[in-house]
Amino acid sequence: MMASEIDGFRFEQKHGKSRVRVGRVWRSGDGTDSFAEWSLDISLFSDCLAAYVNGDNSDIVATDTMKNTVYVKAKECAEALSMEEFAIELGSHFTSFYKQVTAATIKIMEKPWERLYVDGQPHKHGFKLGSERHTTEITVKKTGAVSMTSGIEGLALLKTTKSGFEGFIRDKYTALPETRERMLATEVSASWRYSFAHLSSIGKPLHFNDSYQNVKKVLVSTFFGSPEGGVYSPSVQYTLYDMARAVLSRFSEIESIQLRMPNIHFLPVNIRSKDNPSIVEFKDDVYLPTDEPHGTIEASLSRSRSRM
CATH class of the missing domain: 3.10.270.10 (Urate Oxidase;)
Structure with missing residues (x-):
C-alpha cells in the first residue's frame, strides 16, 4: 500500500x-x-x-x-x-x-x-x-519491477488405495485407529511464484498457459504415482511435500510454491446391531463420504534464494 x-x-x-x-x-x-x-x-x-x-x-x-x-x-x-x-x-x-x-x-x-x-x-x-x-x-x-504468482484452485484428486496413517500421537483424546489402507481425497489449492524480478527479464515468447498445464501435470502425477503401481502415501503431509519438491525440481523459473490440501474423509461404514453384529461389515469397500469437518494441511517450499 x-x-x-x-x-x-x-x-x-x-x-x-x-x-x-x-x-x-x-x-x-x-x-x-x-x-x-x-x-x-x-x-x-x-x-x-x-x-x-x-x-x-x-x-x-x-x-x-x-x-x-x-x-x-x-x-x-x-x-x-x-x-x-x-x-x-x-x-x-x-x-x-x-x-x-x-x-x-x-x-x-x-x-x-x-x-x-x-x-x-x-x-x-x-x-x-x-x-x-x-x-x-x-x-x-x-520502475518495471514485477512480482508474479500463478496458481490452481479446486483440483480435486482421489485414490482408492495406497494411503495410510500410522504412528501419530496417541493420548486419552485419540479415537482414530491406525491404518495402512485408506482412501485419500483432497482438493488442491496451489500458488507458485516465478523468479522474474523485472519486466525485461520475462522475455518472449511467453508460455504461461503451458507452464500452468505442466505444473498441474507434475502435481497430479506425483500424487498418484505410476498408472499401474501407484505410490504409497504415509500421510497427506508427506505427499504434499513430495508434490512441492517435484515442482521446484522440474521448473527452474519457479521460485517457491505453496500448497493447501484438505484431507477430505471417506469414513469406513460398519453397521451393527445388538442382534446382528455385521449387517454391513467394512472390508475396504463401503464408505461414507464427508466434507466436514476435514483435516487441513498447508505448507510452502522455497528455494534458499527465494524472496518468499
Whole structure:
C-alpha cells in the first residue's frame, strides 16, 4: 500500500475495482475459435493523498475507468493470450499511462472453459465447463519491477488405495485407529511464484498457459504415482511435500510454491446391531463420504534464494 505520515499517524491506502468480468473470443482464419472468461481484481497504488485529507479528487483514477480499461485492452489483444500476459499488459498500462500510479496489482481467476470434443474430434467453437480454476496475481511497478504468482484452485484428486496413517500421537483424546489402507481425497489449492524480478527479464515468447498445464501435470502425477503401481502415501503431509519438491525440481523459473490440501474423509461404514453384529461389515469397500469437518494441511517450499 501507499504509506504517508499525516498528523502524526501512518496512513496507508490503495483503491481499485473488483470482480470485473470479461469474456473474450478470438477467431482464426480456419473457423476455430478460442475463448477465455476472466474475473479481475485491480488495485492501484497511487499518489492521491489529497482525496483522503482534502476532498480533492484530481489525482484519482476512477474505478469505473479501470473497469472500462479492461474491456478496451481485451479488445486490443488481437491474438489469444494467457491471463498472466493480460495482467502484465494491464499493470504496465496503469503504471505508464498515469503519472500518479506507482504500482498496480492485477488478480485474475479464469473460469475453466475447455474445448468440447465430439466423436473424438475437437469442436471448432464448442466449449464445456471444467473444474479446477487457473489464478494469477501480478504486481507491476512504474520502475518495471514485477512480482508474479500463478496458481490452481479446486483440483480435486482421489485414490482408492495406497494411503495410510500410522504412528501419530496417541493420548486419552485419540479415537482414530491406525491404518495402512485408506482412501485419500483432497482438493488442491496451489500458488507458485516465478523468479522474474523485472519486466525485461520475462522475455518472449511467453508460455504461461503451458507452464500452468505442466505444473498441474507434475502435481497430479506425483500424487498418484505410476498408472499401474501407484505410490504409497504415509500421510497427506508427506505427499504434499513430495508434490512441492517435484515442482521446484522440474521448473527452474519457479521460485517457491505453496500448497493447501484438505484431507477430505471417506469414513469406513460398519453397521451393527445388538442382534446382528455385521449387517454391513467394512472390508475396504463401503464408505461414507464427508466434507466436514476435514483435516487441513498447508505448507510452502522455497528455494534458499527465494524472496518468499
